[in-house]
Amino acid sequence: MTDRLTLATWNINSVRLRMPIVEKFLEEIAPDVLCLQETKCPDANFPFNAFRKAGYEHIEINGQKGYHGVATVSRRPLANVEKRGFCDMGDSRHLAADIAFNGSPLRLHNFYVPAGGDEPDREINPKFGHKLDFFAEMKNWLQGTETDKAAVLVGDLNVAPYEHDVWSHKALLKVVSHTPLECELFEDVRTTGKWIDAMRRFTPLDDKLYTWWSYRAKDWSAADKGRRLDHVWVSQALDGHIKGTRVLRDARGWEKPSDHAPVIAVFEA
Template sequence: MTDRLTIATWNINSVRLRLPIVEKFILEQAPDVLCLQETKCPDANFPEAAFRKLGYPHIAINGQKGYHGVATISRRPLANIEKRGFCDKGDARHIAVDVAFSDSPLRVHNFYVPAGGDEPDAAINPKFGHKLDFMAEMKAWLNGAETERPAVLVGDLNVAPYEHDVWSHKALLKIVSHTPVETELLEAIRSHGGWIDAMRRFVPMEEKLYTWWSYRARDWAAADKGRRLDHVWVSPPLADRLKAMRVLRAARGWDKPSDHAPVIAVFEE
């Protein structure tokens, strides 16, 4: 019997503020697992009851007041929950869980990488230095045993790595999220661990692919000055089970939206 698993990732930019559109997304798309970033909510205040009511009783949270925060909610049981710290900051930026899939557990990493501030120079912008240090720790960890098993890495990685992951490669080369030092480091994390870019498996490199559109644009859809900041990576043992991917662009236009759109990946065994 075929097992089909859908995993969605979405930077929600405050889970309590945007709970109505999260509920709308769940009712329309019904992913098996939903990974949220930038929940901006301490664990005690996370709206667990709302998710349980929607049929998602399994919830793993790593939150903090007002900033950052990640949460993985699921219709399937979650096991081996891990909250990894980075750069000795105490920030809530990662949570990993095992989800039952076919005959083996599937490791799901949920990340929210630091944005890095506005100036792409670590010497004068500590936020950018923090981002690079955070990514260096990711590179040192996310290989070997982490990629020798079925695993998915999702989240807002805050880097648009390829030329057509941004609306203008030339205009954004000196803009944080698309500078060469960031794009090369993200690619090093991915390639060092053997991770496969699930989104680009379905969208050719020469085609534009975005998941984020700034709030600053008067008409975000017409301007379409997007970036692909949200990602889905799969480990080599899972590659053949990856069957589909899509960005739900329409969600960027919902009432009181996040500036990110959800990404949905489908796996079958």
């Protein structure tokens, strides 16, 4: 019997503010699991009832007031929940849980990596230094026994690592999210843990691939100055099971949208 698992990841930019489009997404796409970032919501105010009404009974959250925050909602039970802190900052930026797939636990990591501020220099911009240190801690942890098992890492990782992950490689080389230093660190985390970039498995490196479009553009779609900030990584144990990924670009144009679009990944066993 085939086991099919659909995962989605979405930086929602305030879960309470965007709940109408979250409900629209759950009704139309109906993933088994949805990982949200930048929920901007303390745990006590999370809209549990709305998700349960939509059929997502299993909910794990790591939130804080006004900033950051991640949540994983699922039709399948979630077990062995972990909320890891990074850089001694006390920020809510990570949530991990096991979900059943193909008769075994699949470890699902939900990340919201720091954006890094505006200036790509840690000496004058502590936010950029925080981002670099965050990736260093990810690298040290997410390797060996942590990645030898069936695992998926999703979320807003706030780096567009490849030339065609941004609208203009030349124009963005000195812009935070696409600087050579960030891209190198990002790839170091991924390759050290032997993670597979699932999105680029199905979209060639020469093709443009975006998940984020700035609110500043008058017509975001026509300008199409996007970046791929949201990612799906898969451990080697799941190499043969990832069947496809796609960006739901249309969601960027829904009413009162997030500046990120959801990314959907399908697994089969």
